[in-house]
Amino acid sequence: MSLRAVVVLDYQNVHLTAHDVFDHAGDKHxxxxxxxxxxxxxxxxxxxxxxxxxxxxxxxxxxVFRGLPHTDYDWEQSRxxxxxxxxxxxxxxxxxxxxxxxxxQRQSDGSPATxxxxxxxxxxxxxxxxxxxxxxxxxxxxxxxxxxxxxILASRDTDLVPVLDTLLDMRAxxxxxxxxxxxxxxxxxxxxxxxxxxxxxRTSDGRRVWxxxxxxxxxxxxxxxxxxx
Numbered sequence: 001m002s003l004r005a006v007v008v009l010d011y012q013n014v015h016l017t018a019h020d021v022f023d024h025a026g027d028k029h030x031x032x033x034x035x036x037x038x039x040x041x042x043x044x045x046x047x048x049x050x051x052x053x054x055x056x057x058x059x060x061x062x063x064v065f066r067g068l069p070h071t072d073y074d075w076e077q078s079r080x081x082x083x084x085x086x087x088x089x090x091x092x093x094x095x096x097x098x099x100x101x102x103x104x105q106r107q108s109d110g111s112p113a114t115x116x117x118x119x120x121x122x123x124x125x126x127x128x129x130x131x132x133x134x135x136x137x138x139x140x141x142x143x144x145x146x147x148x149x150x151x152i153l154a155s156r157d158t159d160l161v162p163v164l165d166t167l168l169d170m171r172a173x174x175x176x177x178x179x180x181x182x183x184x185x186x187x188x189x190x191x192x193x194x195x196x197x198x199x200x201x202r203t204s205d206g207r208r209v210w211x212x213x214x215x216x217x218x219x220x221x222x223x224x225x226x227x228x229x
Contacts, residue, residue: 010155034224100126
């Protein structure tokens with residue numbers, strides 16, 4: 001028997017954590033992750049670590065959520081982000097892009113300041129808003145599907161701890177609800193490399209959830225090496 005598994009990615013969290021864990025001093029662009037390669041790597045490593053008699057995971061879906069820069073404020077990054085999303089969709093991932101939110105300069109009367117093109121002027125880079133909610137809702141929706149046996153959450157955002165708690169509660173009440181697991185980067189050589197070691201989400205009450213640790217070899221296998229320039 002195998003478990004029909006879906007992987008749900010909080011993309012920016014997975015990408016930036018990979019940078020901190022394996023290449024803190026390097027260019028963040030070099031730590032880009034390809035969602036399909038990542039999910040396939042997670043399933044492979046998870047299955048390798050299962051004890052005999054425990055069901056293996058068969059990857060059936062990959063859901064990715066990421067912020068999208070506005071073309072008026074970061075045209076180049078918006079173009080690259082959209083091109084990456086299209087590549088990942090062609091590879092089989094379900095990709096959702098959500099517009100970044102910005103704070104803007106104000107004039108003395110409180111109205112937005114604008115540049116020569118009439119565009120409002122951001123005071124800082126855009127920030128993701130609502131991605132964690134979309135990830136949480138997708139985890140729950142997938143867990144309730146009849147053709148899903150396992151949901152694997154890829155994120156270290158502690159705002160998502162409640163979704164772990166909720167899915168465990170739901171499964172305790174109804175065995176038809178899919179199991180939930182997590183996956184995270186972990187670098188055993190972090191201290192000597194000057195990187196961050198990593199770690200994984202934990203439930204609020206100490207209940208155990210299987211986590212698949214991903215090492216440097218997994219990171220290299222998951223990288224998106226395509227040139228989007």
